[in-house]
Amino acid sequence: MESIIFNILRVAKVIDTDSMLIDSTVLPDNIIYPTDVGLIFKAFRKMEQFARQYYIPIWWDRKELRQLRREYNLNRKKTEIEDLFFDALLIFSAGLRKFKTIVKSLEGPDQDRKKAQQLLALLMLFQDQNALKLGGERHIPNRIVSFDEPDSRPIKKGKKHPSCEFGSTLQLSFNRQGFMITMENFIGKPNDKTLWPGTAQLFEKRMKGVPEHAIGDQGYRSRLNQVIPKGCPHIFLGKSQDVGKEKRDFCQKARSATEGFIAISKNIRGFGCSLYQGSDGNRIWSLLCQTAYNLKKFLQLYNDEKISEESLMRLGLLG
CATH class of the missing domain: 3.30.420.10 (Ribonuclease H-like superfamily/Ribonuclease H)
Incomplete structure (x- = not known):
């Protein structure tokens, strides 16, 4: 046209x-303004959508994650945010390891498995990004700022x-x-x-x-x-x-x-x-x-x- x-x-x-x-x-x-902690919560929402689609029980402590999200929304001081980021990252790392196992054993149409593998690759890239941030790196190439807009x-x-x-x-x-x-x-x-x-x-x-x-x-x-x-x-x-x-x-x-x-x-x-x-x-x-x-x-x-x-x-x- x-x-x-x-x-x-x-x-x-x-x-x-x-x-x-x-x-x-x-x-x-x-997209909303990206923050490191907010992206971790978004990553959990992506994994939860995947779990619901395949009727898989949630494999992380939802109550603990909900409490962290509540603290994040109420407290925006820099020192407190850094502590929340570290706590949320520990939960995410454990959840991602389980997610890898689930994706590898996933059965179904090729298209569904391909989407799951793409999500896993994106989450693993995000994990590497967090590791660089913890190492003090400020300029991260191909930095993930949204899971909806990768x-x-x-x-x-x-x-x-x-x-x-x-x-x-x-x-x-x-x-x-x-x-x-x-x-x-x-x-x-x-x-x-x-x-x-x-x-x-x-x-x-x-x-x-x-x-x-x-x-x-x-x-x-x-x-x-x-x-x-x-x-x-x-x-x-x-x-x-x-x-x-x-x-x-x-x-x-x-x-x-x-x-x-x-x-x-x-x-x-x-x-x-x-x-x-x-x-x-x-x-x-x-x-x-x-x-x-x-x-x-x-x-x-x-x-x-x-x-x-x-x-x-x-x-x-x-x-």
Whole structure:
């Protein structure tokens, strides 16, 4: 659906190819703020759901766990939380050992066994994560922040508030009009320098041509990226000397406009939070938001009478 709408606007020459404006942001997932103790309680809920599905008796002391959860909800002092975390982790470690045995002996359809093995792998990864935390490690790669959104990651983008968001990386490109040309989802926070070539190639493929201007911030800056896209006469990556004086003002204003386009996409057009689960869900949600974003942009230009008569005739909107 997104491709059909985009191609109709492109073929009708509503969307210009003159400029490629690239930036990345975070697509937050619809999860509560993760805490180490809270994630342990969530892990027990996942194991309990599994036990109920297969009519397996609960193998941990539910009363003890309920008491720990009550203490956690009532006491939020740092020293007390650390003690609660250690107590909850001991119960979880014992429960996980039993869960391993149950999954290995599980009988049933292959699909059910595969889901149980995936849950076990996720819980074991969470256990390793807790061991690293107890060892004093602060920066844990592929850190689990949600059992409902296992691909969600803590991502910092240099903002004051919020300083960290939980979700996936969203790589976007626009043209100078403000149409969203490309949209890509990535797990975690890949280096912007490595994303630039792929996004530039995708932009060229969708627009069937090379833009006159390629504009990004200094996060994309590298020797390789200063010549991508190939054949683009003006590539601006955050420094005024990247382009000639006659193009400097245009590129700087376009760079500022990119921030505005992203702010609109996140605060008004749905990219502020994904309401679908998993990587596939985030991809579908993003495509739907991109479709709505470009349709709204078209309506804005149409109402402001900024679409040429030729384009309106191609779209059948002008007799």
